[in-house]
Amino acid sequence: MKPRALTPSVLAVGAVDWDNRLFDSLIPLPDGTSYNSYLVRGSEATVLVDAVEPGMKDVLLGKLAEVPRLDHVVSLHAEQDHSGSLPDVLARYPGADLLCSVKAKDMLVDLLRISPERIRTVGDGEELSLGDRTMRFVATPWAHWPETMSAFLVEEGVLFSCDLFGSHLATGSLFAEEAEGVREAAKRYYAEIMMPFAKPLRRSLAKVRDLAPRIIAPSHGPVFGDPEWILSAYEDWISSPPRNRAVVAYVSMHGSTRLLVDRLVDGLAARGVGVHRFDLTATDLGKLAMALVDAGTLVFGTPTVLGGPHPHAMQAAYLANLLKPKAEHLAVVGSYGWKGRAAEKIGEALGGLHLTVLDPVLCRGLPAEEDLAAVDRLAARIDALHREKGFG
Numbered sequence: 001m002k003p004r005a006l007t008p009s010v011l012a013v014g015a016v017d018w019d020n021r022l023f024d025s026l027i028p029l030p031d032g033t034s035y036n037s038y039l040v041r042g043s044e045a046t047v048l049v050d051a052v053e054p055g056m057k058d059v060l061l062g063k064l065a066e067v068p069r070l071d072h073v074v075s076l077h078a079e080q081d082h083s084g085s086l087p088d089v090l091a092r093y094p095g096a097d098l099l100c101s102v103k104a105k106d107m108l109v110d111l112l113r114i115s116p117e118r119i120r121t122v123g124d125g126e127e128l129s130l131g132d133r134t135m136r137f138v139a140t141p142w143a144h145w146p147e148t149m150s151a152f153l154v155e156e157g158v159l160f161s162c163d164l165f166g167s168h169l170a171t172g173s174l175f176a177e178e179a180e181g182v183r184e185a186a187k188r189y190y191a192e193i194m195m196p197f198a199k200p201l202r203r204s205l206a207k208v209r210d211l212a213p214r215i216i217a218p219s220h221g222p223v224f225g226d227p228e229w230i231l232s233a234y235e236d237w238i239s240s241p242p243r244n245r246a247v248v249a250y251v252s253m254h255g256s257t258r259l260l261v262d263r264l265v266d267g268l269a270a271r272g273v274g275v276h277r278f279d280l281t282a283t284d285l286g287k288l289a290m291a292l293v294d295a296g297t298l299v300f301g302t303p304t305v306l307g308g309p310h311p312h313a314m315q316a317a318y319l320a321n322l323l324k325p326k327a328e329h330l331a332v333v334g335s336y337g338w339k340g341r342a343a344e345k346i347g348e349a350l351g352g353l354h355l356t357v358l359d360p361v362l363c364r365g366l367p368a369e370e371d372l373a374a375v376d377r378l379a380a381r382i383d384a385l386h387r388e389k390g391f392g
């Protein structure tokens with residue numbers, strides 16, 4: 001794909017990664033991703049905003065083939081998917097300095113062994129004149145590392161937001177408005193990457209609102225030519241109360257826990273509670289993360305294995321604890337053969353969320369009628385709590 005113009009002074013020069021299916025050796029990429037990089041040309045100076053994943057550096061350097069001079073390279077985030085090819089860019093353009101936040105400087109030196117002499121740090125609100133264009137740096141920390149910042153091209157109202165507002169989506173469309181599946185990809189990205197930092201993000205979001213950008217150009221996925229929907233989606237994900245939804249994540253070796261889960265899902269659905277049900281042997285953890293964004297209650301279904309939860313359930317609980325969703329209640333259902341501490345251990349794994357823990361439903365082997373009746377009571381309790389708290 002050739003460089004494409006975003007505005008009169010901004011060219012998209014990044015790389016689309018159609019084939020990658022796993023990011024950070026952790027995050028499923030059902031639709032690939034992109035590493036966006038932007039060339040900004042003012043009357044006096046030319047700037048490159050972010051680089052690309054090192055494996056795709058030839059794509060970036062190829063798109064810069066006709067660019068004889070760069071005055072500055074801006075690194076908004078030290079993570080390697082945007083910084084990894086900076087050493088090659090800096091080698092190609094020995095006259096360019098590297099601009100980054102104060103916190104990013106040491107990180108770029110340590111992560112990539114970039115020479116500190118090439119680096120100039122910029123502060124929140126600092127401006128860089130490109131002649132007829134001005135680039136203003138905006139501190140947006142914890143989106144999603146401590147050093148992250150954004151850059152605002154004042155005259156054209158373009159916000160370069162790096163990972164913030166990004167989506168893992170490989171598409172031939174430059175703008176989100178023309179691309180398929182952006183809303184889901186953006187929510188998935190928020191859930192996996194940004195949700196743990198919802199609190200610091202509130203401040204950044206307010207700052208972005210004040211800037212009133214006309215275009216938001218993130219470093220993954222398409223560009224927002226009409227930023228309103230992504231801004232209001234972020235405000236909703238970050239600040240709205242939980243919804244009347246439960247995440248039911250389970251694993252079952254011999255089918256007993258699954259019977260409890262079936263009954264619970266039926267009971268919740270009959271009462272109008274939205275259910276996201278996940279078989280943890282098969283689910284894409286990104287889908288689970290997405291469901292966590294809005295859920296009011298988390299339910300884990302697990303058999304007892306060697307005294308504790310099944311490892312798949314423990315992994316999901318560990319992940320949910322890290323992602324810091326806004327759910328308020330936890331319940332565990334499960335089957336055991338003799339004894340164990342599966343429910344307690346799930347509760348411990350989710351300790352960081354300070355959830356109200358509902359009575360677990362644990363049965364020996366196949367659930368008996370009284371166990372299913374206990375599941376019905378659990379469904380009623382979840383429904384009642386959601387109503388009491390006004391989860392819509």
Ligand SMILES: Cc1cc2nc3c(=O)[nH]c(=O)nc-3n(C[C@H](O)[C@H](O)[C@H](O)COP(=O)(O)O)c2cc1C
Pocket residue numbers: 251252253254255256257258302303304305306307308335336337338339340364365366
């Ligand atoms: C590898 C393995 C380890 C187990 N360890 C325990 C245990 O430590 N304590 C216990 O009470 N049951 C243990 N069980 C028994 C299961 O918890 C029991 O069979 C349960 O009913 C399975 O539920 P499921 O049908 O949902 O898989 C173990 C079963 C397996 C296969």
Ligand SMILES: [Fe+2]
Pocket residue numbers: 077079144163
């Ligand atoms: Fe990142």
Ligand SMILES: [Fe+2]
Pocket residue numbers: 079081082163219220
């Ligand atoms: Fe990234």
